[in-house]
Amino acid sequence: MTMLNIENIHVAINGIPILRGVSFKLEAGKTTTLIGRNGAGKTTTLRAFMGLLPMQSGSVTLKGENIGITPAYKRAHQGIGYAPEDRRLVPEFTVEDNILLPSLALGLSVDERASRLEEIYELMPSLAVMRKRPGGGVSGGQGKMVALGRALMIARYALVLDEPFQGLAPALALEYARTLGKVRNKRPDLALLVTESSPDLLGEIADYTLQIERGEIQ
Numbered sequence: 207m208t209m210l211n212i213e214n215i216h217v218a219i220n221g222i223p224i225l226r227g228v229s230f231k232l233e234a235g236k237t238t239t240l241i242g243r244n245g246a247g248k249t250t251t252l253r254a255f256m257g258l259l260p261m262q263s264g265s266v267t268l269k270g271e272n273i274g275i276t277p278a279y280k281r282a283h284q285g286i287g288y289a290p291e292d293r294r295l296v297p298e299f300t301v302e303d304n305i306l307l308p309s310l311a312l313g314l315s316v317d318e319r320a321s322r323l324e325e326i327y328e329l330m331p332s333l334a335v336m337r338k339r340p341g342g343g344v345s346g347g348q349g350k351m352v353a354l355g356r357a358l359m360i361a362r363y364a365l366v367l368d369e370p371f372q373g374l375a376p377a378l379a380l381e382y383a384r385t386l387g388k389v390r391n392k393r394p395d396l397a398l399l400v401t402e403s404s405p406d407l408l409g410e411i412a413d414y415t416l417q418i419e420r421g422e423i424q
């Protein structure tokens with residue numbers, strides 16, 4: 207089943223065309239990787255379909271419903287979890303509060319929030335260990351794990367990770383990849399999109415691989 211269908215996205219920034227007709231589908235239960243060198247347009251693609259950048263044209267449908275026009279602040283309700291390339295933790299909030307942040311926008315009940323948090327700690331025990339630490343007090347690699355936990359908080363249908371392995375020390379990269387394997391088992395219908403500049407970092411996780419060059423899928 208197609209979870210997310212992205213069709214013919216065009217984005218220009220300051221009048222310069224950046225994305226030129228980007229189309230692809232994310233299937234339920236499958237992992238798609240989007241590979242492209244620096245500046246190829248990976249982040250711009252994600253920001254466009256997440257509603258964080260205006261598109262000149264294009265459509266985004268989630269389970270057949272057009273969401274391309276939904277304002278970004280309503281996107282949490284659509285069940286697409288997004289871990290941006292710059293992980294943007296709130297430094298003065300604890301790790302736990304950073305994970306909980308997007309769920310506040312969802313207006314979840316206290317019970318629902320607690321049960322989702324418990325599920326995330328089960329998947330990522332290392333987050334439970336550092337839950338009381340300030341967001342500003344964790345390393346870059348640990349911050350990526352926190353950003354994954356935060357994205358999982360709302361990822362009911364799709365999980366979108368922008369260069370998650372970039373700069374991760376080998377031990378953390380292994381932990382991160384193992385966590386994605388557990389997420390696969392725990393949420394078999396989730397559609398997963400992972401970008402990287404080099405396919406070497408992604409190991410065997412891809413069901414489908416897309417290449418992007420100069421704003422076009424090859």
Ligand SMILES: Nc1ncnc2c1ncn2[C@@H]1O[C@H](COP(=O)(O)OP(=O)(O)OP(=O)(O)O)[C@@H](O)[C@H]1O
Pocket residue numbers: 219220224242243244245246247248249250251291403
């Ligand atoms: N805010 C902006 N202003 C001007 N140009 C931009 C802006 N954001 C992106 N670009 C340009 O758009 C192109 C695509 O950038 P994008 O960040 O999407 O690439 P990327 O594939 O994510 O690269 P990286 O691997 O470095 O993260 C680049 O040429 C970049 O210079």
Ligand SMILES: [Mg+2]
Pocket residue numbers: 248249250291368
């Ligand atoms: Mg990028």
